[in-house]
Amino acid sequence: MKKTPLYDRHAALNAKIIDFGGWALPVQYTSVMEEHRTTRACASVFDICHMGEMEVRGPRALDLLQYALTRDLAEQKTGQIKLSALLNDRGGIIDDLTVYKMDRDVYMLVTNATTRESDLKRIQSILEEKKFDASLSDVSDRTGKLDLQGPRSEEILQPLTPADLKTLRFYWFIPSQVAGIPAIISRSGYTGEDGFEIYAAAEKIGAIWDSLMDAGAPQGMKPAGLGARDTLRLESGMMLNGQDITQETCPLEVPYAWLVDWNKDFAGKAALSALKRAGIRKKLAGFEMTGRGIARHGYPVIKDGRTIGSVTSGTLSPTLNKAIGLAFIDAENSEPGSEISIGIRDAVSGAKIVQLPFYKRQK
């Protein structure tokens, strides 16, 4: 298993380490429930060094990204972040990734850890085929990443950086410093809370972690693992690549239709148009259990004795204290209010479709 630069710190904290897509990462330090609640009530710091970072630069960097990705990036400003999708030739999602506009002709792509290789291959092949004057390089190994998430993130981070965090808006970033170390601070995250994603050189990320731990401890900030990261993102209605979304999933079947800008050409557009014309038959929807039990990945969705879908993610929501989940369901039964059942082992238990997200923070 690959280790992040923070591995020894996790081990020293007695974290429970798991294999996540080939990476040795902490699933929890003390308890998923506790780490989840600390994030919602205060703040947590997460090791996200496993995620991929790529740099795209050159006079036609924008043209490359405009063709490779589904989102129209023409109006993106320097310092702004855009979520986008990278599709295969069948219109399926290779990755949902974020695009950081660093400067004119310079971009950083932040990819999922498990899709890093396929992203690189796909964009590289587009680059070769279209012969855009741009270069693509994988800078993941020399880039470290931490997420600081939770309502008290700003007050914890502010004393450590000269950047004015008050004026940094959601989905914008600023190249600055944290604890005297050059870092990119981005107001974004994967928990549904206010917070920041911090990027710095891999060999310096440990020093930033230490400074954050010192600065955050008096406020009650703690480290959190992948377990809480998963329950937090699910409560907030966010999908997990590789679990809710696979290469066979198209953006129109999941809450990603907004990532597709039809007024431009992009790789996978022809196939996606054909899928749209044929009609979308299944949709990813959020549900909550009305009966007993907790739905889990792979459990069948049942209606009138017939299997009409499959659960992709499910957990007990620590904030709402009820069982929630995401499932692919026949489009006609995927509207909020629709009553379904979930097959849980030998039993069938009631559930109903609800509007996403399950949890929304008070602003």
Added chain:
Amino acid sequence: MSKPNPTDRWYSKDHEWILDLGGKTALIGITDYAQEMLTDIVFVELPPIGKKVAAGEPLAVVESVKSVSDVYSPVGGEVIAVNQALEDAPELVNRDAFGEGWIARLKVTDPEELKTLLDAAAYDALILEEKH
């Protein structure tokens, strides 16, 4: 650190305990070490009364936020009672795995079967081995 394993009962390699109540009945639960590994138990699926199980067969299901784990019956028998309190308070397993967090009471088919299980000292050794 998990609580010490009481010497009044037997243990399985799958981290269940079984307490001989006499009269061919026994109480079954999971060990404190097991609850510590699972953390945050949020759901317990109890077996129906009258369910017959053989040694090593699934008896109940214990779910944490992130995981689903079977609880195996250490011996063969028939379920004669379950801990209803767990339906509303599954966290009792975390709080008191050896006491209030018991899962089921069994009518044991062959009490001799208990003696094939681990005693507290042997179970202590097993945990120590797993930790390293």
